[in-house]
Amino acid sequence: MNAVSARQRGRAALLIAPLVIFLGVFFLWPLWLMVDVSIRNDAIGGAFPRTSELIGSWDGEAMPEADIQAALVEDLREASQSTLGAAVRTLNSQVSGFRTLMGRTATAARDLGDGQTLDLRQIDDRWAEPRFWRAIQVSVAPYTDRNLLAALDLQRSDTGEIEQMASSASANRLIIWRTFAIAGSVTLLCALIGLPYAMLAASVTGWKRNALLLAVLLPLWTSLLVRTAAWFILLQNEGIINRTLIGLGWIDGPLPLIFNRLGVVIAMTHVLLPFMVLPIFSVVSAIPKNLMPAAASLGARPLRAFWRVLLPLSMPGLLAGSLLVFMVAIGYYITPALVGGPNDQMISSVIAFYALQTANWGMAGALGILLLGVTTVLYLVYGRLSRGGAPTGA
Amino acid sequence: MLRVAQAIFGIAAALFLILPIVAILPLAFTSSIFLNYPIPGYSLRWFAELGESAQWRNSIINSLIIGSGATILSVVLGTLAALGLRGRGIPFPNVLRTIFLLPMVVPAVVLGVGLQISLAQIGLASSYPGVIFSHAVLCVPFVVVSVSTALQGINPTVERAAASLGASPTRVFRRVTMPLAMPGIVTGAVFAFATSLDEVVLTLFVAGPNQRTLARQMFSSIRENISPAVAAAALLLIVGTLLLALLAAYTRRRAAKTVEA
Numbered sequence: 001m002n003a004v005s006a007r008q009r010g011r012a013a014l015l016i017a018p019l020v021i022f023l024g025v026f027f028l029w030p031l032w033l034m035v036d037v038s039i040r041n042d043a044i045g046g047a048f049p050r051t052s053e054l055i056g057s058w059d060g061e062a063m064p065e066a067d068i069q070a071a072l073v074e075d076l077r078e079a080s081q082s083t084l085g086a087a088v089r090t091l092n093s094q095v096s097g098f099r100t101l102m103g104r105t106a107t108a109a110r111d112l113g114d115g116q117t118l119d120l121r122q123i124d125d126r127w128a129e130p131r132f133w134r135a136i137q138v139s140v141a142p143y144t145d146r147n148l149l150a151a152l153d154l155q156r157s158d159t160g161e162i163e164q165m166a167s168s169a170s171a172n173r174l175i176i177w178r179t180f181a182i183a184g185s186v187t188l189l190c191a192l193i194g195l196p197y198a199m200l201a202a203s204v205t206g207w208k209r210n211a212l213l214l215a216v217l218l219p220l221w222t223s224l225l226v227r228t229a230a231w232f233i234l235l236q237n238e239g240i241i242n243r244t245l246i247g248l249g250w251i252d253g254p255l256p257l258i259f260n261r262l263g264v265v266i267a268m269t270h271v272l273l274p275f276m277v278l279p280i281f282s283v284v285s286a287i288p289k290n291l292m293p294a295a296a297s298l299g300a301r302p303l304r305a306f307w308r309v310l311l312p313l314s315m316p317g318l319l320a321g322s323l324l325v326f327m328v329a330i331g332y333y334i335t336p337a338l339v340g341g342p343n344d345q346m347i348s349s350v351i352a353f354y355a356l357q358t359a360n361w362g363m364a365g366a367l368g369i370l371l372l373g374v375t376t377v378l379y380l381v382y383g384r385l386s387r388g389g390a391p392t393g394a
Numbered sequence: 395m396l397r398v399a400q401a402i403f404g405i406a407a408a409l410f411l412i413l414p415i416v417a418i419l420p421l422a423f424t425s426s427i428f429l430n431y432p433i434p435g436y437s438l439r440w441f442a443e444l445g446e447s448a449q450w451r452n453s454i455i456n457s458l459i460i461g462s463g464a465t466i467l468s469v470v471l472g473t474l475a476a477l478g479l480r481g482r483g484i485p486f487p488n489v490l491r492t493i494f495l496l497p498m499v500v501p502a503v504v505l506g507v508g509l510q511i512s513l514a515q516i517g518l519a520s521s522y523p524g525v526i527f528s529h530a531v532l533c534v535p536f537v538v539v540s541v542s543t544a545l546q547g548i549n550p551t552v553e554r555a556a557a558s559l560g561a562s563p564t565r566v567f568r569r570v571t572m573p574l575a576m577p578g579i580v581t582g583a584v585f586a587f588a589t590s591l592d593e594v595v596l597t598l599f600v601a602g603p604n605q606r607t608l609a610r611q612m613f614s615s616i617r618e619n620i621s622p623a624v625a626a627a628a629l630l631l632i633v634g635t636l637l638l639a640l641l642a643a644y645t646r647r648r649a650a651k652t653v654e655a
Contacts, residue, residue, distance in 0.1 A: 008483045012479075012484045016484060018470075022471055026509070026512075033515075197403075200400055225592060226415065348503040365507060375500065
């Protein structure tokens with residue numbers, strides 16, 4: 001019975017193959033492309049093939065040898081307008097001045113007759129400065145960490161050291177911090193509501209338990225968009241909450257509940273609360289019912305019995321729920337986009353901005369790698385936790 | 395005292411979970427142009443708007459096309475894979491299972507960027523197949539999980555009994571395994587369709603204006619010019635999901651009856 005025949009094995013492989021191929025093409029390959037596009041650096045290598053071959057041997061001190069200069073002139077003659085444009089843009093973003101320098105040199109190179117050589121220093125004396133050559137030398141490498149560093153507000157200086165970007169240049173670190181802060185507050189709120197809720201649901205029976213669980217499952221089955229739209233309606237200045245509070249005479253004007261951090265946290269807590277309640281409930285409901293009476297019979301007051309018996313036993317559920325909520329929360333896009341203001345946008349919004357508005361896939365990919373990395377680590381920890389199983393009764 | 399506090403907390407938390415969803419529904423029937431309470435009068439004008447406005451109507455049609463495509467694709471691929479994982483002929487079944495579930499974990503925006511680049515490279519950017527394939531990636535985990543669960547519940551002796559009575563392997567599969575796995579397949583299909591129906595982020599990245607889905611249309615409507623049409627669309631989505639859930643429950647019950655009989 002244990003021997004698996006080759007035929008069985010072949011049939012199983014044949015059944016799985018379509019999905020493996022499908023996910024390979026439409027899941028793993030896209031993720032790899034995203035990584036690739038953020039570290040690949042072919043704009044310059046593609047525009048200057050001859051230069052990139054030779055410039056590696058340059059010592060970086062004085063003006064490069066004549067053969068490297070000749071290679072650059074030849075590359076400028078041959079390069080098409082569009083590849084050259086992209087390359088010069090990239091170079092110019094590293095060392096400003098490249099645009100005029102390359103433009104002037106390219107014109108001179110095209111006007112050059114066959115067999116003639118060009119003295120670059122005569123066209124523009126900036127070619128005597130090593131920093132322009134160094135920028136080319138660095139940029140022709142097939143891979144670059146420029147985008148990855150920029151995702152963390154870092155950059156390389158002219159000499160290649162990693163340094164802080166000017167604080168006005170980029171705000172990625174702020175947004176990463178904000179993402180963690182929002183996800184953290186949502187997780188905390190979910191835990192504060194979810195833990196007692198799950199314990200309550202586990203402690204009652206019959207229709208009460210069903211009602212409490214239904215209240216968790218119903219939102220889970222409802223479209224995310226519907227739930228976010230619902231919060232939009234509730235939270236707006238003319239919404240139900242503000243209208244009720246004004247009607248009761250508790251406040252004079254509408255509270256600012258939407259397009260700010262408060263609205264995002266409230267809506268996300270609502271959306272993610274089921275992910276907290278369900279893992280805790282499955283752990284707590286498996287705890288033997290006689291433990292609390294046992295603790296009481298040994299003289300523990302209810303609070304002490306809760307603190308020393310029930311809470312420690314619920315910890316695996318709380319941990320799993322918190323990880324799950326945090327993991328989902330850091331990737332959130334729709335809710336902050338709809339009920340948040342400009343200062344509540346999370347890392348996903350920045351990725352979407354780079355990819356959809358500015359077509360800067362390098363930066364989108366670099367931030368995507370960051371988000372993917374954090375999510376993967378959390379998922380692995382979560383998988384390990386849930387595989388360990390809940391220590392019931394132990 | 396503690397009991398009262400518990401009851402108050404339980405009711406308050408349950409209301410927090412349920413009320414927002416309930417609150418949006420009556421607004422679908424408002425006669426006002428504002429998506430807001432109080433409702434001045436009731437009318438069906440916003441449902442008419444969904445049917446008459448080209449934007450909304452096309453988005454509903456697109457959602458049905460893309461949802462059906464993604465469901466069929468993911469059900470076929472996911473069911474085959476679940477059947478393959480069932481046998482013992484596959485090395486590292488747990489690694490494969492984890493890979494099949496990964497699309498649920500990867501943030502949608504990250505996958506969106508990757509798909510935007512890759513679909514452009516193979517010429518599927520802003521096309522129906524591109525959107526359907528993207529959605530199917532997200533749907534596959536649900537199908538694999540629910541079909542695998544259904545297959546695990548099948549008692550192997552039933553299949554062996556059929557084989558010992560002279561049924562060929564194909565016949566055993568068609569007459570015993572498939573009917574028993576059917577509830578799982580239907581559940582998977584329902585989840586798949588609901589996932590595709592609700593998907594916004596990937597659609598933002600890979601769909602062109604011609605593939606705008608209902609969820610995508612709701613997203614931009616909330617963002618740009620919110621109107622009660624959003625509430626009407628929300629009601630449609632809720633009713634649609636509910637019908638699908640009922641369908642799944644019905645097939646499961648019928649399958650249970652068939653097995654008993």
